[in-house]
Amino acid sequence: YSHAFFSSLAPDTHIKPHFGPTNKKLRCHLPIHIPRPQHQQQRKHEDDSISDDKIAYLRVDGEEVELQEGRCVVFDDSFLHEAANLSISEPRTVLVVDLWHPDFSDAEVRFMSFINNAQIKAAQRMHKLRREQCEERVSSEQQSSHFNSEVYEDFFGAIQHSKMQGISVEDVELIWG
Numbered sequence: 001y002s003h004a005f006f007s008s009l010a011p012d013t014h015i016k017p018h019f020g021p022t023n024k025k026l027r028c029h030l031p032i033h034i035p036r037p038q039h040q041q042q043r044k045h046e047d048d049s050i051s052d053d054k055i056a057y058l059r060v061d062g063e064e065v066e067l068q069e070g071r072c073v074v075f076d077d078s079f080l081h082e083a084a085n086l087s088i089s090e091p092r093t094v095l096v097v098d099l100w101h102p103d104f105s106d107a108e109v110r111f112m113s114f115i116n117n118a119q120i121k122a123a124q125r126m127h128k129l130r131r132e133q134c135e136e137r138v139s140s141e142q143q144s145s146h147f148n149s150e151v152y153e154d155f156f157g158a159i160q161h162s163k164m165q166g167i168s169v170e171d172v173e174l175i176w177g
Contacts, residue, residue: 001025002116003098006032009056009085017059020077023101024112027077029058030095031067035087056085056092067092076101 007029009015020027034056056067061079075081085092100109 001098001100002113005096006093007096008091008093009083010091011035011085011087011089014084015082017080017082019080023076023078024104025077025098026074026101028097028099029067029073029075030097031056031069031071031073031092032095033091033093034067034069035085035090035092038088055087056083058083067094074099 003025037055054064054066058065058067058073058075058081060075060077060081065073067073100112104112
């Protein structure tokens with residue numbers, strides 16, 4: 001799947017229950033730093049199902065797992081899930097790695113990889129096209145300030161901006177090549 005990142009959750013933070021966008025992958029959380037329990041800590045929880053002895057947890061489809069350093073938790077994030085760091089003083093940090101769902105055949109993984117790569121290339125082309133359009137519209141004196149405020153430096157920002165602006169039929173050929 002070629003996607004990994006570090007996720008740090010600030011002290012006393014709860015990520016509300018949500019569904020991931022797809023079931024084509026499994027998500028692996030490898031806890032790197034989990035705050036130590038603080039016995040003097042007395043907490044009131046909005047959710048009575050959260051046990052007081054857990055500092056950092058992940059709940060997937062109603063099953064709560066206490067996060068422990070060095071112990072991976074693998075789950076399908078298309079199921080309802082949430083996470084929390086109940087420490088009052090330390091962040092929790094996990095390495096998140098997305099893996100192709102094991103039910104996919106090798107041919108399906110190749111196909112889905114092709115689709116993912118095509119989406120990235122399309123986003124890159126949209127970004128380049130948007131940049132060129134901005135450069136054409138803005139005079140050389142204003143280019144620097146206007147460019148920085150209007151052009152998105154990440155691909156997903158470019159996609160979102162292009163959706164909001166609407167892409168003409170002529171632009172589709174430029175984007176997809």
